[in-house]
Amino acid sequence: MTARSFLSGLECRACCTTVEPDRLIGVCPTCGHTLLATYDLEGARAVLAPAGWTARPGGMWRYRELLPVRSADSVVTLGEPESPVLRLTLPDLAPDVDLWAKNDGALPTGAFKSREMSVALSRARELGARAVFLPSTGNAAVAAAAYGARARMEVRVYLTEDSAPELAATCRAFGAHVRTVRGTISDARAAALDQEPGRGSVELSTMREPYRLEGTKTMAFEVFDRFGADGLPDVIVYPTGGGLGLAGMFKAFTELRALGWIEAIPRLIAVQAAECAPLVRALRDGSPRAEAWPGPIEFLGGLTVPAPFASERVLEAVRWSGGAGVAVPSARIHATERLVARTTGIVSGFEGAATFAALPAILKEGLVRPGERVMLYLTGGGISVAIPRLAERAEAPGLPTRS
């Protein structure tokens, strides 16, 4: 990897503070909002071409000029492939639509969180971090643990108690320190902030450091790479918890537009479970930010984020793209997950199933027009339950014998 990153700085969209990027930093030192990475897009435009990306081996590090890691030696990778893109024919669910799915279940930790943690841990290591921590409902923790093992960095995760126990075991198998916390992901973060000071560790919570967002940009780069400017989906339907992926995809498409490579940005549709839909409510109400969703809330995997941080960035991504928000009852999502497996062979996970389940409402509300190209973004969430069997075996006195 000889191409260089065109990272030029960090900026706060809330208060316009700019920050020199080559030191460890979390949120804006002035106002505490999210810092976003900026790039020398003029410089990149002079040397970059889409064909140059396509000529490289597939996967997210193909796009290294628009990722924030300075040195090839810093890259922490588990060999992320380009995630699969599939055309689907589901006349019952979505007639008259040119329907596609992109499935991040193929990524090394079975979910799109691989993208975030590959970039965030690469950059943290590059800037001198030796230990990281984060609160999580599950998949982000597994990804941090796996990439931490690859990077030989210390990882401490604060998991919500309702997360599948397999996720904790998986994190431990990767050598991470795990603490489970009663309550929501906000409570898990509070526990982390109570325990971590003095440990020299770096926080990797969603939107509270600049680089996980950069990793999610590669979802949009891959869509562009596969479909080209003329074939981009009209609409991308995205299962939304904290909304980092929406903000990242919108930033990526904006950068591609600044490079002159695309004209229109796909309309981004945020799907949440009706039982916890703070971003969808804010989109429908025209609010500038999402208010915390009142509890109690049933556990809905990665969609259980009642109080997303820096929701302004997510809401602007959806609005500026011309998109919208749609909420679907969780019972319908569960039923759809089974239907999807049986009729497509795809392991969508609960989160991915939400995008299928939202299709009838999306069509009914006219958010998609007949003949438009629609991409369901399946964020994954499967493989993480594999490792516990390994952990179980570690304790098992012997293996079953048969004749």
Place this chain on the structure above:
Amino acid sequence: MTARSFLSGLECRACCTTVEPDRLIGVCPTCGHTLLATYDLEGARAVLAPAGWTARPGGMWRYRELLPVRSADSVVTLGEPESPVLRLTLPDLAPDVDLWAKNDGALPTGAFKSREMSVALSRARELGARAVFLPSTGNAAVAAAAYGARARMEVRVYLTEDSAPELAATCRAFGAHVRTVRGTISDARAAALDQEPGRGSVELSTMREPYRLEGTKTMAFEVFDRFGADGLPDVIVYPTGGGLGLAGMFKAFTELRALGWIEAIPRLIAVQAAECAPLVRALRDGSPRAEAWPGPIEFLGGLTVPAPFASERVLEAVRWSGGAGVAVPSARIHATERLVARTTGIVSGFEGAATFAALPAILKEGLVRPGERVMLYLTGGGISVAIPRLAERAEAPGLPTRS
């Protein structure tokens, strides 16, 4: 997909019978041995170039000229990505070796079986099959079920009783019919042969139809595609149950040599668990075929194949490549699996861990020389345990609530 397949026929290496390929067929009609697909390699050579493959989107269908499916419309795909390739530094396990791993855990059903079933079901559908069946220890059944759902074909699997119960649930979630059978995979096949006649179903047992083998060729094509002729691994270490992957990779490298694209073929090293090592024993004894391994045998996942069919094809692949066989005690494989997760972030599975566990013996026996490039082939086996949670939810009266 406009490029055509150069499939020219089927041949039996045991009795030299040749068969017209464009009808449904299992084994050699003359002697009952495995039929192998042949290609018009002269014709392919005139129009194909490695750069032509590389220019296409990544993944196994990039190599369609040397796959047996005639029509693009027949292809049953879940969007298989090129599987990740990783460089590893493990001085304790393999000093002085240029060590790499290729991880098929990224494939849609979490294991290399996706390759086999994508090709076999495509071809079966193309030739008019509407239903298929197979015996399996697990991952092949999951792949058949997933691709069957995608193809809207009927799938019936006969699982060994010792297979993880999650595998049966996963197959059912994909809509497959599942029967569990006490005993080995041979017993499972006997049950299938008892039940299937009259159902109009096609058998997809290992080496008993020609096309799963063709799918495994894509492992070698991807290695060639990634490393180039000059950078090919000197040695590929492969976890071996029935050995289909070894026979397929050898066939692929032989085809690439016939095309004039490579000169040397990597030496193939078959790794088996010491508790069930019929192929390794035959390699060490110089036997032309593997004798059945005597029971009782503990369950060792995909490595539990005590009586591999058509072992001649596997043994010749290893021998003609200049390779060898190595057996490792299963206890050491289990311990290595944990070590691999903690030190690399890779979910190797038991089968993949066997290749790491074999490294000390491989080096001690001089099967690899210092400085040589060694690739561990990780066949996967993780994601299939994801779906059962979905199945559980189907029965669950409600979801946990929290405040």
